[in-house]
Amino acid sequence: MESLGHDSGGIELFPERGNDLQMEGDKNNKPDDTKLIRLAQVEKDTELEGILRKFPPPNYYLHAFYYIWFGNPKFDGKYVHWDHLQLPHWDSKVAQGYPQGRHIPPDDIGSNFYPSLGAYSSKDPSVLQAHMQQLRTAAIGVIAVSWYPPDSKDDNGEPLDDIVPLLLEVAHKYHIKVAFHIEPYKGRDEVNMYTNVKYIIDKYGEHPAFFKYQTNNGKLLPLFYVYDSYLMNSEQWAKLLKHTESGSIRDTPYDAIFIALLVEEKHKRDILTAGFDGLYTYFATNGFSYGSTQRNWASIKSFCEDNNLIFIPSVGPGYIDTSIRPWNFQNTRNRINGKYYETSLSAALETKPDFISITSFNEWHEGTQIETAIPKKGQVVYLDYLPNRPTIYLEITRKWAAIFGGERRKWQE
Structure with missing residues (x-):
């Protein structure tokens, strides 16, 4: 002392x-x-501690998918991601009936909603600070940050890894932990997955904001969500994840909890034979995939229990991506002033999950964000959260974070 x-x-x-x-x-x-x-x-x-005391305690079993791919001229020299392409339908005949081309920020952005913070940059420290305050308002303890290796990027963005150090610093101030959501970067295989996990742990693993979870056998390990894990076959994953394989990451300093994406029912077996530690469902559209269909969650949970897998259902406040996929209206899920979100949170809780993941804090392109949005008038018509406040989805999250925390304590008695 x-x-x-x-x-x-x-x-x-x-x-x-x-x-x-x-x-x-x-x-x-x-x-x-x-x-x-x-x-x-x-x-x-002292001022920060005063601010933190006003927030509810963070629930470290509640994870939110978080995106750092946004840019604007002030911080990035140009708009990044807000100028998203309107993606053409795969059938050229259908594609002809819909708009194409890029959005033109700041008034026309690749989203059906408009953020309170405007067309922001993920490199802006004041934005990261505002995000952490919103996350703490919602009692979210962990963000799963979308991650590409330093030399990679998504089709609409720029490399992201150089933002991670600042993100960790700001998250730590607010007692929020950071996990990594590994995207399907070009050429992803079991060999470079090992290299990239090693890179993340070597570079960030000692940071106090780096999320680690105590497993049943007492080990403290990082947790990685692996998006579109099904793109690699289970034999390839097994080389990385099975103890018996010579190139395995198990029992090395880079061992971790690896969570696969469950889309189709057959993926359950694949995830098991691949050697994953658990699964998540990601999509906020109930009925879109087997994994994201809430009535399937009870049987998915029992499969996980039978096979010692972690089950992480994903819930969202709604879904609408017609600003970037104008033809994809059949997957739209209306928010119904928060009812859709509450129904999803309730369905997740019924399965007594190990964690709950939220899709998303700020995936604005797909309209799954719980981040604050504002009404905006102009040439482009945007949806908003009216008649509710911009913080409505943070408030709903906070309510269910407390319920989930209370239920978890009961399950463990």
Whole structure:
């Protein structure tokens, strides 16, 4: 425990370090500069602690999918992702009936809703801070950040890995943990998956905001969500994930909890034979896939229990992606002023899941965001959260985070 040393200038939290700073100040004949800096930091930290006390406690079993692929001219030299393409339908005859081309931000963005923060950049520290405050308002403990290797990017974006250090720093201030949601980067296979997991753990694994989970056998391990895991066959995954394989990541310093995406029913067996530790369902559209159909969750959960797999159902507030897939209206799910979200959260809770994942905090293109949105008038017509407040989906999340926390304690008694 640090002792508090007093002098004429205020409180020194780290006396030894303070003396070094003081000596340096004396040399420059500016003895008060360092003291002022230190005092300012103490005040800043005290102010932050005051802010944090106003939030509900974070639930570390509630994970939100989080995207850092947004950019704007101020921070990135151009708009990134907000200018998303309107994707053509695969049938050229159908495609002719729908608009194509790019959106033109800031008034015309690739989303059916408009963010309170405008067409923001994921590199903007004030945006990250606002996001952490929203996440804490919602009592979310973990964000699963969409991740590509440093030399990769998605079709509409730029490389993202250089944003992660700042994200971890800001998340840590708000006591939020960061897990990684590994995207299907080009050429993904079992060999470069090992390399990339090693890269993430070597680079970020010691950061206090890096999410680790204590397994049943007492090991503290990172958790990775693997998006579109079915694109690789189970034999390939087994080389990485089975203890018996020579190139396995198991029982190495890079072992982790690997969560596969369940889309079709047959993927259950594949996930098991591949050596994954669990599964998640991602899609916020009830009925879109076998995995995202809520009436299937009870049987998926019992399959997981029988095979010692972690079950992580994914819930969302609604779905609409017609700003980027104008022809995809059949997958739209109306938010019904929060009823769709509450029904989904209730369905997830009924299965007594290990974790619940939220699709999403800010996937604006697919209209699954719980981030605050505002009404916007102009040439482009946007949906909004009226008659509710911009924070409605954060408030619903907070309510269910508390219910989930209470239920979890009961299940463990």
